[in-house]
Amino acid sequence: MLKKILQHDLLVKKPPVVIDLGASGESYKAWNQIYPFSIFLALDGDKRKKTSYKNKFKKYISINKIVDVKKRKKKFFLTKSPFCSSILKPSTKKTEEWFFHNQFKILKQLNIKTITLNQILKENKIEYIDFLKIDLQGIDLDIFKNITPKIKKRIKFVDIEPSLYGFYEGENNNTPETLKYMQKEFDVEDIKFGKHVKGNIKNINNLTNIKKKLIYFINKKSISYLNISFLKKFKKDNFNERDLLIYLYILLLTKRYAEVFSILKKINSKDIIFTEIKKYCELKIKLSFFKYIFYLPFILIKNIIRQF
Numbered sequence: 001m002l003k004k005i006l007q008h009d010l011l012v013k014k015p016p017v018v019i020d021l022g023a024s025g026e027s028y029k030a031w032n033q034i035y036p037f038s039i040f041l042a043l044d045g046d047k048r049k050k051t052s053y054k055n056k057f058k059k060y061i062s063i064n065k066i067v068d069v070k071k072r073k074k075k076f077f078l079t080k081s082p083f084c085s086s087i088l089k090p091s092t093k094k095t096e097e098w099f100f101h102n103q104f105k106i107l108k109q110l111n112i113k114t115i116t117l118n119q120i121l122k123e124n125k126i127e128y129i130d131f132l133k134i135d136l137q138g139i140d141l142d143i144f145k146n147i148t149p150k151i152k153k154r155i156k157f158v159d160i161e162p163s164l165y166g167f168y169e170g171e172n173n174n175t176p177e178t179l180k181y182m183q184k185e186f187d188v189e190d191i192k193f194g195k196h197v198k199g200n201i202k203n204i205n206n207l208t209n210i211k212k213k214l215i216y217f218i219n220k221k222s223i224s225y226l227n228i229s230f231l232k233k234f235k236k237d238n239f240n241e242r243d244l245l246i247y248l249y250i251l252l253l254t255k256r257y258a259e260v261f262s263i264l265k266k267i268n269s270k271d272i273i274f275t276e277i278k279k280y281c282e283l284k285i286k287l288s289f290f291k292y293i294f295y296l297p298f299i300l301i302k303n304i305i306r307q308f
Helices: 002-006 009-013 099-104 117-123 140-145 175-182 209-218 241-253 257-266 272-306
Strands: 017-021 039-043 059-063 073-079 106-115 131-134 157-160 186-196 222-232
Touching (some): 002 272, 099 209, 241 257, 241 272, 257 272
Parallel strands (some): 131 157
Antiparallel strands (some): 073 106
16 A cells, blocks of 8 residues: 555656755665655765665755755864764863763864755755655754745655753754754654663773773663654645655554544545545554454463563
8 A cells, every 4th residue: 555655657757855954875765665666866965875775766866965944054074983073173171971971072164154954955846745754963953943934844754863961062953942843833743762871981990992882781771862753733724635645655654543543534536545544544453453362361361471
């Protein structure tokens, strides 16, 4: 069913557009099924990040430029880890509280010219975005806010990495502010946590490589960052049939069948695809009965053990 949606005439004429800002060389696994049918734009300012997923897309665009809220001259801080490079300067005071602080070590300062996402979209004749991932080290929310309202309105899924500890100077990307802004038009779809060893490495005497590895092995790791996925709030008047298919695709992909039924109840369309989507959900629920029966003994045993 998922593949059939992507092969629908509406999506053939206007393929899903996936934008990856801060492309790290790995495909966003949750979207793997979408890639062969999509227009994919990967952007990163650090040339050391190698992309390895070409030829998996209907159209692939790779751009090695620095995105900012406006076109201007800026310093770009090239760090030891290419995943930490940013137009914001890493905060030594904040990063030294973690074992991974060396990844933020500045190797070089580059004088560069930035470009806006709106400008990139215009140059590549992209008029809409369906899926957007932003990982730009401290400026994610600013970049999202700066997207042209007409394009922003059509975005269905956003993955963003807000700041928990302010690893960069001048960040305006903290988690509370990100949630407050995004939840006006989006619901939180998922939250994933990254964990590392917290503690200043300089405080440990005679720290050899082996000792460091042992600390990583036995030390409980603390949450160092998080990725929040947002799904657009459904408003019937804001969705044409093409966008609705993308939206239902996301719900099916994330197994949110109850929401699919709710949306199908609200729409009036003669396209048979929507009837097929409903039947698909009903079949999935029926088939889950066998899975439920299989796991039921284990669930009962687990509940009994909990009582002792």
